[in-house]
Amino acid sequence: MPELPEIETIYRGIEPAILNQRISAVVVINHQLRWPIPKKLPQVLTGQHIKAIQRRGKYLLLKTQTGTLIIHLGMSGNLQLKPQNHTLAKHEHVNIVFSNGLALCYIDPRRFGAILWTDKDPLQHKLLKNLGPEPLDRDFTAKHLFDRAKRCHSSIKQFIMNSKVVVGVGNIYANEALFAAKINPLCKASSVSLERYQLLTKKIKAILRYAIKHGGTTLRDYSDSRGQKGSFQNKLKVYGRQGQLCVNCKTKLKQIRLGQRSTVFCPSCQNLAIKH
DNA sequence: ATGCGGACCTGTTAGC
């Protein structure tokens, strides 16, 4: 489900509803996510206030007086705001109930997501401390990619999907950004020129911003915290369009698998190998 | 240090 634009959309939806709110109850229906939800969570959270909410890559951080709740939505997770007396959805695993009567509901069919607690600096948590820069921040630059790529042997697509290189670029937006920058996804990251990385950096930023503006991409079941679907799926130029014609040159789009992920590109427009 | 495949899960769809 969620890449950076989807997480950002969820973040913007829940922030005004739960900031400074008091947690009146925490109900865990199923502890078994990617890692077990800490047993002590209801005890730790109840009575606390949400002091700040932050997104780091695809992680959401909910800070209270005593620590931080680290939430990752995995492949199929979602957060929904509902009245506290709502009926439970299928695959609804956690409810965080606030004194304003709203419940923040964690729903995740595949349970690849995670809900963890830390009382230390969350950015130094094992899962977050090695993350690369935020793609929409100033320190995400062409030079950063170019320098980092020198010691990388993988393809450009796997390179930009590596969260140690840059966070938030998942399969959909990796495909779209490489198409926009006219780079073949199979091309070695180390063979891409600084000039081409300048174009790619611009395209990644532009596509992520544009997707956020459109509320993210709803392929099957993604929706924001109020149940609203995204619309960026209508703007996709290559992802999911294998066999259809390139919007630029009418060549048939090709699909391959790269690192077990579906990869779609235009063999004509994205012909950049070593040259640029 | 880097890279690869497997693992974690359920649901939907394509193909026979």
Added chain:
DNA sequence: TGCTAACAGGTCCGCA
């Protein structure tokens, strides 16, 4: 119609 296999928005872990 029904069964099976492949695939789906992520990413950690163990091993080479």
